[in-house]
Amino acid sequence: MRIGIIGSGYVGLVTGACFAHLGHQVICVDNDVKKLTVLKKGKVPIYEPGLEELISENVKKGRLKFHASVRYTVRQCEVLFICVNTPPKDNGEADLSYVEAVAREIAVSLPSYRVIVDKSTVPVETGGWVAKTMKDNHRKGVAFDVASNPEFLSEGTAIRDFLEPDRVVIGVSSKRAEKVLRQLYAPLKAPILVTDIKSAELIKHASNSFLATKISFINVVSRLCDAVGADVDLVAKGMGMDPRIGKSFLKAGVGFGGFCFPKDLSAFLRISEKRGIPFNLLKEVLEINEEQKSYFVQKIESEMWNLRNKTLGVLGLAFKAGTDDMRFAPSVDIIKHLQSEGVTVKAYDPQAMSRARPLLKKVTFVKSAYEAARGADALVVLTEWSEFKNMDFKRVKRLLRHPVLFDGRNMYDPKQMKKLGFRYHGMGRPS
Ligand code: UGA
Numbered sequence: 442m443r444i445g446i447i448g449s450g451y452v453g454l455v456t457g458a459c460f461a462h463l464g465h466q467v468i469c470v471d472n473d474v475k476k477l478t479v480l481k482k483g484k485v486p487i488y489e490p491g492l493e494e495l496i497s498e499n500v501k502k503g504r505l506k507f508h509a510s511v512r513y514t515v516r517q518c519e520v521l522f523i524c525v526n527t528p529p530k531d532n533g534e535a536d537l538s539y540v541e542a543v544a545r546e547i548a549v550s551l552p553s554y555r556v557i558v559d560k561s562t563v564p565v566e567t568g569g570w571v572a573k574t575m576k577d578n579h580r581k582g583v584a585f586d587v588a589s590n591p592e593f594l595s596e597g598t599a600i601r602d603f604l605e606p607d608r609v610v611i612g613v614s615s616k617r618a619e620k621v622l623r624q625l626y627a628p629l630k631a632p633i634l635v636t637d638i639k640s641a642e643l644i645k646h647a648s649n650s651f652l653a654t655k656i657s658f659i660n661v662v663s664r665l666c667d668a669v670g671a672d673v674d675l676v677a678k679g680m681g682m683d684p685r686i687g688k689s690f691l692k693a694g695v696g697f698g699g700f701c702f703p704k705d706l707s708a709f710l711r712i713s714e715k716r717g718i719p720f721n722l723l724k725e726v727l728e729i730n731e732e733q734k735s736y737f738v739q740k741i742e743s744e745m746w747n748l749r750n751k752t753l754g755v756l757g758l759a760f761k762a763g764t765d766d767m768r769f770a771p772s773v774d775i776i777k778h779l780q781s782e783g784v785t786v787k788a789y790d791p792q793a794m795s796r797a798r799p800l801l802k803k804v805t806f807v808k809s810a811y812e813a814a815r816g817a818d819a820l821v822v823l824t825e826w827s828e829f830k831n832m833d834f835k836r837v838k839r840l841l842r843h844p845v846l847f848d849g850r851n852m853y854d855p856k857q858m859k860k861l862g863f864r865y866h867g868m869g870r871p872s
Pocket of ligand 1: 562592593594595596597649652656689690691692693694695696697698699700701702705760761
């Protein structure tokens with residue numbers, strides 16, 4: 442099939458490259474000409490494992506093209522995916538002005554029947570607004586359908602998530618659109634759930650909010666574990682063995698970040714409030730997440746007594762491993778808080794340092810984990826990169842001024858760390 446992807450950001454690029462990989466003809470559109478020049482060369486402006494290879498392979502095979510014109514793409518393609526950004530406004534609501542602008546542009550360019558699919562994460566009822574915008578702007582007599590097909594891609598594993606999904610959700614209002622979208626996803630052999638458009642939109646916001654709720658829940662349990670000397674990993678293991686609860690997303694740490702959970706929770710909260718259904722549980726989930734970062738700083742302070750004039754080596758800045766994304770990364774708030782207490786920070790991240798630089802002033806960025814440890818009063822782990830797991834801890838201990846380790850991601854075995862001579866502090870684990 443011929444597919445147009447409007448918006449070549451993270452979601453658009455992964456979606457475009459994967460559809461091309463499945464054998465479809467894809468055009469990815471963007472209004473950033475510089476970005477298009479880079480992409481046409483098969484290079485990718487973001488770090489996502491496997492994406493650059495997939496793009497360059499499909500560009501070479503002629504299945505993936507890049508273009509600046511929405512009009513051209515609408516004429517060429519029978520299905521159009523809206524993958525533009527829906528950034529948060531100051532009040533937490535999603536800013537849908539890019540979605541509206543794209544819907545209008547598609548509408549005025551429609552030559553014949555097209556399916557317009559929203560893939561960007563949007564509040565419920567956006568599909569209705571897109572359909573209305575299309576109706577108000579398109580040439581009369583040309584048929585179209587609007588659909589919702591939320592993405593469930595996690596950064597770092599996005600290609601696998603796309604090609605081997607747990608489910609594909611298709612929200613439609615016509616059999617014709619359903620047939621087109623089923624055909625599109627047929628090569629994946631994944632379970633397909635067909636719903637109405639509003640339910641599909643809600644599935645996305647409800648899923649992200651539920652996952653974030655699990656994280657905040659376990660983070661509070663981890664504080665209780667700290668208070669009584671229990672082990673949160675064992676508590677999570679025991680809870681997760683119940684299939685009604687499930688074991689994933691019960692990893693305690695320094696809180697969730699990234700451009701999805703914090704933004705989507707706020708947007709979900711706003712849309713519920715607007716509809717007169719205050720979702721206070723989500724307020725609490727967000728608040729716990731903020732507290733968790735301060736809680737971690739307090740943990741450091743209570744071990745180190747005074748923070749003024751102390752130097753900390755920070756390992757990991759990205760909001761999670763496998764990405765260079767720094768948006769809403771817990772590291773930013775934690776480092777700023779530590780600096781406000783007079784701490785000097787030396788930091789290392791295998792991928793995210795260039796994105797971190799503009800966000801973190803007065804941090805010394807170093808070239809390796811060992812450099813971060815050299816001469817520091819303690820080591821602080823904020824992202825669970827696997828290279829931190831397999832460090833030579835005898836060397837780390839020699840480099841540190843004091844053998845103190847704050848493990849914000851529960852990466853290490855407390856007993857082993859103790860054996861190596863470290864004063865180890867995890868999240869909700871007896872040290
Ligand atoms: C999330 C969802 O997992 C995807 O399904 C969804 O498609 C995506 O948002 C989106 O809306 O586009 P992502 O933001 O890439 O994906 O990252 P996650 O792996 O979900 O992690 C989010 C945050 O939660 C990270 O900061 C991570 O460190 C933290 N986390 C995750 C925990 O603290 N504990 C856990 O047990 C799991």
